[in-house]
Amino acid sequence: MSTLFTPLKLRSLQIPNRVWMSPMCMYSAPPTGPETGAPTDFHLTHLASRAAGGAGLVMAEATGVRPDGRISPWDLGLWNDHQQEAFSRITAAIKAHGAAPAIQLAHAGRKASVDKPWLSERCVPESEGGWQTVAPSAVAYDGLPVPHELTVAEIRQLVADFADSARRALTAGFDVAEVHGAHGYLINSCLSPASNHRTDAYGGSFENRIRFALEVVDAVRAVWPAQLPVFFRTSATDWLTENPEDTREGWTGEDTVRLAKELTAHGVDLLDVSTGGVVRDAKIVAGPSYQVPFAAQARQATGIPTAAVGMITDPRQAEEIITSGQADAVLLGRELLRDPYWPQHAARALGAEPRWPDQYAYVVKRRKQST
Template identity: 65%
Template structure:
């Protein structure tokens, strides 16, 4: 049996293989009106193609827990029931294809209110449909970005509740797993890192204080999410700073804390919190961070980052560096990557009846 195509059970959920799709924003939802934040035909076609292509688990893109938590006005959301009902069409199709539907719940923090990346990706002013971002501390993400509003503890309590409410809607929408977005310089990561968190209250300073908000969000989500279904957490394992940022050592420590709070898997990425950070990319460049968490903590991990070839993915799992692999750009290029990888590795995987002539 190929390690890549071995089923895996987390809690009571069995995932058919270890080829997973990470959350990748499509910036294609309506920006306003009664369907703001709801998926469109683009979203259905996008996710349906990867499910038909044999992907074992698909994590739907960063889905905002509130309007002001969107990266852009064109992001998906789960702050109302209309959005949840619209997502049922996608989860229903994925489930029918044997793919596990998951969703990433997110708040963009100080990186909110930007344009679609193919237009400019620049911050939007109020006259362009934008809004003032919020953050742990009033520190702009980078040049040209606005100074965010510092969250009060009352506002933080509201955000925690929004995560829980979004998780309830995710369950009603048919998702089988939920991921808390704590990476890439968005709100939870901003709290974790001393680079972006300069608070002097119970949510800043020490490691325990800086991780407090993340654990409160996890506790709120876990409290409303069924015990038989898994909760994931996405983390940036490093800020890629020589000092003064979030570190791999912090990540290992956080993994143990998240495990104790009911998280079932750590989705290990890196970066995103420092605009000018230098990141040395290359094939599998983030895998060592996942491997370290797996070796030094009790939490299972998924690896991501320029994983493109079947043999490469198989080796990562066979060597015990990760429990699953997430393929981003590669699945954008090839929706049927999982079926192609199965043929390469001599493994069996499902094929839709309509595509049997392709076997």
């Protein structure tokens, strides 16, 4: 029996297997007008097809909790009724295929207001639909403009914005809300001393730097039903301390373990473990499963369930991550873009029963009988 294809229960939500779709920005939402930030037919097809392909959980991409929280003008948002209604048909389609719909709530901070990545790495100016970026400190991300340093009052408003988007996500039909605290975006830039140079209650000590993250989690947990899970995505390291040539102080795997203990106490049910994002020139040694040890470290040290990401491409590789106790689920990104039916093919390779839609299963079974 394949462990990868056993259910995982978090609170009262039973997720049918451990192969999940990672949130991936598609830069395909309308950038202006009444449809700004709303998911389109493209997003419906993109997300529902992975549910039909057998993923146990399908997570919508980083979704801005307010207009300046989007990574680009073409990103999804969830701050108004129209966006909420547009998401409702997507969650219904995901559930119709037996998967759990999840959403990643985000604010891109100082890395916001940028172009589509396949066009350029430039900042989109306000004259072209961009905006002034914000951050814990007036420290620019490499190659981008200096952001506005948030006031305490502005930080408190952001906490409320996350809660408002979580309410909308619940009404839209999502089963899981994930707080995006990774990849150098706003929450992550508050966590890392490389990007947070504040001297007030939100900067300096470890306890102060995690304050905003915990306040956001508390606000989301307060509006999210007790029977449904909340996830938190973290960058387990920003790859500064691993580089002997870099003298900057950064966020480490040990910091992630400390944060994980706090997140558990504040009602987070699963830690989605990634890495990097605070600086552009960090040296990353990337290979198969290269981020999995960080998920394992947090899981073993704290007991919090974890999901692993990063160059997981082979069914047996994914199976080993779960059976060895390194993580409780795997999140696939690029591999699911290459093959939306990867979970079905992986199930067959591992001796499990694929979860085909009824319309497909009939044909598949007939083909088996005829051969």
